[in-house]
Amino acid sequence: AAEKKIKIGVIYDYTGPLAGGGSDLQALGAKIMIDHINSQGGVEGYMIEPIYADAQSKPEVAINEAVRLIEQEKVDMLLGFYSSAQCVPVAAKVDSLKKFMWITTCISPAVLKGRNLKYVFRPQVHGAMFGELSVDFLNSNAQSKLGIAPKKLRVAIIHEDGPYGSGVAGGNAGAAKKLGMNIVLKEGYSATAPDLSSLVTKLKRKKPDVILHTGYNPDITLFLRQAKEQGLRWKALIGHGAGYGVVDKLFDAIGDDASHIFNVDPVSIWKLDPKSLAPGLSDITAKVGAEYMKAKPDTKTKSAHVGMAASNALVFFADVLPRAIKKYGGIDAESLRKAALETDIAPGGTLLGYGVKFPKAGESDMMGQNMRASPVVMQYVDRKVYIAWPKVLQTIDPVLPLPKGSAYSKK
Amino acid sequence: MNSKLLIAVVAAVLVALPFLGLDSYPLHLVIVILIWSFAYTGWSIMGRFGLVSLGHGAFMAVGGYVTALLWNELGLTPWIGIPIAMLCAGGLAVLIGYPCFKFRIVGHYFALVTLALSEVVRQIIIATRDTTGGSLGYTPERHGDGWSVIALQSDDRMVFYFVALAVWMAGIVIWRLVDRSMARYALEAISEDEDASAAVGVRVTREKLKVTVLSAVMTAFAGAMYCQYQMFISPDTIGGVGISLQIVFAVVVGGIYNSLGPTIGAVITLLLAEVLRIWIGTEAYCLTEKICLNVAGVPLLVYGIMLILFIIFLPKGIVGAVADRWQARNNGSVPAK
Amino acid sequence: MLRVEGLSKRFGGFTAVDNVDFALEKGEILGLIGPNGSGKSTIFNMLSGTLKPNEGSIRLDGKEIAGTPPHAICVMGVGRTFQIPRPIRRLSILENAALAGFYGQAGAVTRAQAWRSAEEALEMVGLPTDAEAAIDTLGAAGLKKLELAKALATKPSLLLADESLGGLDHSEMDQAADMLKNIREELGVTIIWVEHIMGVLMRVVDRVMVLDHGEKIAEGRPQEVAADPKVIEVYLGSDAEETAAAASRA
């Protein structure tokens, strides 16, 4: 009997600067999950037929590929996307073509905010949440750990100026302002800037206690290196995903001085306590990890990127797709949309730990955004990743301020 | 006669194209190619006279951004916005061109000054991110569903196809008009020897400026078109050094001295990129356990090699080479270099 | 028709042309001679607008033209040739001349008119007028002729001919000299002619002006100048006798 199948266009950046910034790893996560589902015999009699495509780190290529996959390859839906610069135009395009799009990664609020898209869903945390969480973390710990009242806390916000960095920084600034923190500097820069020494100098002049940083990979290592060499000091450095999620690179770049850096990200799926998750999920986590190591045997510390894409893809395959097929009778965009709107996963129900629920029409200005998603604050200590915040998930008591002995610690 | 017939046939095929059951995606490609072809044609109008500008990314960006900003911020219809954008690009061309020509900045120097221009414009777009969206890109606001004449927006590709086709043809016509004009002789002369040209009465600065402004304005128009069609622009998709180089490469591959050269260049380079990307896909091939090749890099690699081979072996581009062959067969002789 | 007063040109600290005065009557041929580097071409460059003088005035038919851009001066009726021929190799011979005819003539010119004046000019100097003939088919002499033809196609009233004979063989030199005479006689063009080949120059010109180190050191009829001891010392050397002979032959 002819097997039924669902054709999915999977788009990430396999080339260009973003590839190494994490997109490549996200793509791996999605692929591992798709292979896993197929090895389980597919979903409700449907095998998954992925068509992988490379957006080459360029928005116009992403648009082209999206259109091609939909119109030429006649895929039933799209999944993936790493860069928000691509998500913004592609989501608009796909929605106007009335096709279903499941975003695993792009986090910029701009993708969904105020756009009222009908067919685009994002189980992923959005950028402003990152920014808000880091400020919340500071608010709760400034007095106790740093001995500084939150209102007195000097905060600097720096970010790569793409949609991702700007989105997160917007969240940072909004939350910090609301809490009355002292924002001494807020500045964006291009991720390909060959020199950040002026930025470091400005930071030194403004003497922030805490630096909130959002960036991709090369700019983060450049910043850390120049900060170290120019003698920039802080009490805490909080990164926000992307480049900060690739732990190995941080330690490769600046050695042990990368210790005690914080990173706000969806939790690394391998760091979660299996007991906090729904039964069966931890087996999948383990399997994803095993496949990951098979694909990239050199890995020292498993990056959160792989798990993130795997988890977000799994939500679709395990929850949305079966409902669409069983309840709404198909895999067309309309059925998938209805199924997605009914998703209601409680916390602990995904590999990433958070639950999933999308807003009903009119409920939010961010239609398609998972309202139950939340990142965590992690802290890296000696190449190990610990969860520092929120309190319920803590696996470490956050080390704050930066202990003496680090090149970045205040004398 | 013969060539007129050929043109008629080509025109008929082009007009009939969407009715010949061309799928939506190929139609999309054709539209994109037409828009780029127009931009490339615009570049070659000056490029063929040795005015190698690496600054056309700037003009294209001005075309797209000014049009979109006017629409979003002031609600000014692109019908007015595009002419304003073209005016801006023309102004920018004068701003950079006049001193360049006055001070005799030619050759590599001109190329690099204009290269700096595209970087300046790109950086300014990025730096004014509060208005332009920075490297996030910029989207003209939709004016309802379906298609809107006032906003020059359309969901229907067919409409855009015919607009793009008309624009492209206009580009070819402009190219030919310049080619037949007296200005062409003047510019050929200028490109070889400015002093000698001035000595026979040619107004060097003015002639150069005229063609530069024409070229810039055409490129800006292409930028606006691109924006209206894709409904998205970003500093890297229609501005910056990358785009400037893309334009130059395509024209050289196609043939700089022929009206159809830029178009052929667009067809070849854009299709090549498309085909290579799709064909090669995203898999990694491992030679051994440890040594894996990332074949995603192959398109870039092939593109590079092709470009080099083209330049070494077909320095006049594809159209130029074909035309030479054609001429040689008709004359039974070898064409002069 | 041309009146030059106090003309000077300096390059950095070096004075290439130093306070030179001279005047020309309509239809005259003036020979401009002087040692290498004495400023002859520099004077031409200033007359034709390629260089701006530092001081001095140049009046053409009473109108001041010093500092006017070269294309404007060309249109006002000053044609020039370059010492080293500068043809446009990408254009055919005819197109080279037609370009000059189109842009260099005063008033609005149609294409047909431009091409006609180009053909006339080419015929005058004895170059082919068929549309296809390429520059590459010309030798050194042909290129010199083309320089003249380009200048003539602009219908000049004043022609500046810079070393039109350099590198030509004897028979060609004679031809060229005759041609200059013809141009004056048939078209009534006033000519300034720079040349190092005295045997030919002296036969053709009405008057000679001699420069040395940018300064005018002598001026007068050919015989007088050829006999001037100063000119003999700085310029003619042992050629003086032959020069004088040529001058008297005129």
Next chain:
Amino acid sequence: MFAEFTEALFSIFFIETLINGLLLGGVLALLSLGLNLIFGVIDVVWICYAEIIMLGMYTIYFLHVDGGMPLILAAACGVGVTALLGWLTHRLVIGYLLQAAPINQLLATGGLLFFFQGAAMVAFGIEFRNLGVSLGSLALSEDIYLSWTRLLSFAIAAGVVVVLYQFLSRSYLGAAIRAISQDREIMILMGVNTKKLYLLTSAIGGGLAGLAAALLALQYDVHPFIGLSFGPITFMVCVMGGLGNMVGGFLAAFVFSELITIGGYFAELEWGYVLAFAFFIFAMFIRPEGLFARKS
């Protein structure tokens, strides 16, 4: 607003900015040296020059990190590899285009740029690779630290300029290198093998790229696209200094870097670049032959 500005101006950190500019200038100078040499001699803009540097960085990375070679030795090998690449670039591409239109030469090296990027991606993948070596910094005061890597870049750039200047003005080979840029055809009459001389120049230029690579590898992650961050600036430095003018290029690097850092200090970072590029355009208008070209 104004108070903020004056405060920034009279702050110790403004001095740090000036020093940073100086040190960045060292990096830019080093980057542009080889390109300038090639530019001046062969009169071809190697758009792919920054990509040769990138390949040099990879060489050093692999030899040092994977091969366990001492850094100095790895750097020396890097210089060797880039010299070879420079040689090959001329041998396989430019050599065929010496008579071609300048635009075609420029574009051919553009083709090489894509080729090098693609090749790097195929061979090394898209990962960012980091040498993980830091030379630390020199503390001038409580507040001001100078990066040793940058000091080293500065010193090496200055040293190389002096050596190159001596080489070009004193040696026979140097004279030939200057001469060939002025009249290629008659070099044969001097008994100069022009092909060899071009190849030699290309190799020296390439080798200088390797030197730059060694110092960049200490400061930046290596990835196939790193060249894009440096390419345009490098060309402009060369042009602003006067093509083929080593000393001019060296000085221009500092003008550029100071503009970038000072602009970045008073406003957002991009404005530094806008300032530098705009100044470049302006400088071309007032001194088209290069800011530091001697009047001939």
Next chain:
Amino acid sequence: MLTLKNVNAGYGDFQALFDVSLDVRAGEAVAVIGPNGAGKSTLMRVISGMIPATVGHIEMEGVSVLDAPAHDIVGMGIAHVPENRRLFPRMTVEDNLRMGCFMPQFRAKYEARKDFVYELFPRMLERRNQMAGTLSGGEQQMCAIGRALMSDPKILLMDEPSAGLAPVIVQQVFDLIERIRAEGLTVLIVEQNVRQVLRIVDRAYVLESGSLRLEGTADELLQSAEIQKSFMGM
């Protein structure tokens, strides 16, 4: 000393020399004269290797010139003062001279040759640090000849050394050539200034349309009515 046998040469498809044979004996001065475009410069270029010969033999003291790589020819003792001088304009006089001494085997003699050239042309000593491009025409010609002499050649090829020069300077240049001859150098010279050149050479060849048409001693040619008519304007 220098012998050409049945040499053909040209540019691309264009053939400029047809079956040219000539020889120059040691110590001689030989002129090549002919109308424009006859191929005189082409002949010089073939000998010095600037363009390849398509057919024929060229021998210098019994050694085949054509078998040697072009850039080694100057090492065989053939120096060429090209048409239009072709100095390196943005290099000093001294650097130009140095380039004449480029080949490794000449370098040891650099100082001695330089002194020789400065002795020959005291004007050059005066101008040694001036950019060659700013020299006057006559000075440039001196510099070009000096540069060729730096390699201590056995034969000097000169292509229209008097072109574009003022009469006094032309005289100086011819004097100069005589002085060089007096130093024992063999000279092959191309000139338009036929009358003067025939006064200083021993023999001359007449080249027309790429072929040799006449050959004779200077005196014979000076007397020849045909030569007088076509090359001296008499």
